[in-house]
Amino acid sequence: MTSLDPTASPGRWDAVHAMLAALDAQIETVYVERGIEGVRPRFAYPLIRLAHTGPLTIRELADSLGRSHSAMSQTITAMRREGLVDSELGTDARTRRITLTGRGRALIPFLEAEWRATEAAVSELDDEIPHALSAVVAELERALARRPMRERILAHLHEPPAPAEPSP
Numbered sequence: 689m690t691s692l693d694p695t696a697s698p699g700r701w702d703a704v705h706a707m708l709a710a711l712d713a714q715i716e717t718v719y720v721e722r723g724i725e726g727v728r729p730r731f732a733y734p735l736i737r738l739a740h741t742g743p744l745t746i747r748e749l750a751d752s753l754g755r756s757h758s759a760m761s762q763t764i765t766a767m768r769r770e771g772l773v774d775s776e777l778g779t780d781a782r783t784r785r786i787t788l789t790g791r792g793r794a795l796i797p798f799l800e801a802e803w804r805a806t807e808a809a810v811s812e813l814d815d816e817i818p819h820a821l822s823a824v825v826a827e828l829e830r831a832l833a834r835r836p837m838r839e840r841i842l843a844h845l846h847e848p849p850a851p852a853e854p855s856p
Contacts, residue, residue: 726770730763732799739796743785745778
């Protein structure tokens with residue numbers, strides 16, 4: 689017997705993911721309207737950090753931003769493709785340090801201004817809605833500290849029985 693597809697109807701997180709994607713798309717239109725092509729909102733954080741710290745390894749950059757090495761590696765690859773960063777040999781042959789290119793450095797004043805404007809817009813939104821997003825996130829963090837998501841999932845996970853082995 690086949691079960692019903694649980695992904696056929698929207699889940700509770702779908703609206704959050706859709707909203708975040710829509711917000712990123714709107715930030716990206718600000719870039720495009722200013723003639724900045726090929727720059728994604730997810731690039732701003734690492735580019736600004738590199739401007740303030742100087743060259744870092746992918747691991748150092750990921751750790752400093754609270755991101756996974758894998759996610760940061762993918763972001764660096766995309767930024768390299770857009771000519772925003774380059775890499776140089778690190779202290780040993782196994783490491784490479786990520787550096788800003790001239791194009792990446794030239795974008796920093798705008799990206800910092802956009803960062804501040806985005807923070808101001810988020811603050812404005814927080815003041816405009818009955819449940820400030822920053823407060824909701826803090827409440828979620830406290831709830832997850834009391835009982836992590838893994839435990840919550842496991843409490844609801846009802847795995848189907850393993851299929852019977854075929855008879856010889």
